[in-house]
Amino acid sequence: xxxxxxxxxxxxxxxxxxxxxxxxxxxxxxxxxxxxxxxxxxxxxxxxxxxxxxxxxxxxxxxxxxxxxxxxxxxxxxxxxxxxxxxxxxxx
Numbered sequence: 315x316x317x318x319x320x321x322x323x324x325x326x327x328x329x330x331x332x333x334x335x336x337x338x339x340x341x342x343x344x345x346x347x348x349x350x351x352x353x354x355x356x357x358x359x360x361x362x363x364x365x366x367x368x369x370x371x372x373x374x375x376x377x378x379x380x381x382x383x384x385x386x387x388x389x390x391x392x393x394x395x396x397x398x399x400x401x402x403x404x405x406x
């Protein structure tokens with residue numbers, strides 16, 4: 315490696331399903347907003363209120379996987395910020 319990373323660290327925070335769906339509606343190329351969810355997460359850049367990406371987590375779509383313990387990331391959407399997807403998947 316040539317030196318320390320210069321990319322800013324992403325901040326993780328919970329958001330409402332309404333807020334996450336609004337981000338998906340604006341940025342996702344083909345998915346519609348999710349109908350329901352257990353929780354939703356967002357990432358922002360430090361010192362900024364601007365959301366860089368969201369993850370919506372809910373019950374599995376496949377009925378045979380819906381055992382009461384399993385959750386599924388039903389939507390993941392970013393604006394292209396580096397490492398935003400990894401941060402959201404890791405937190406989910």
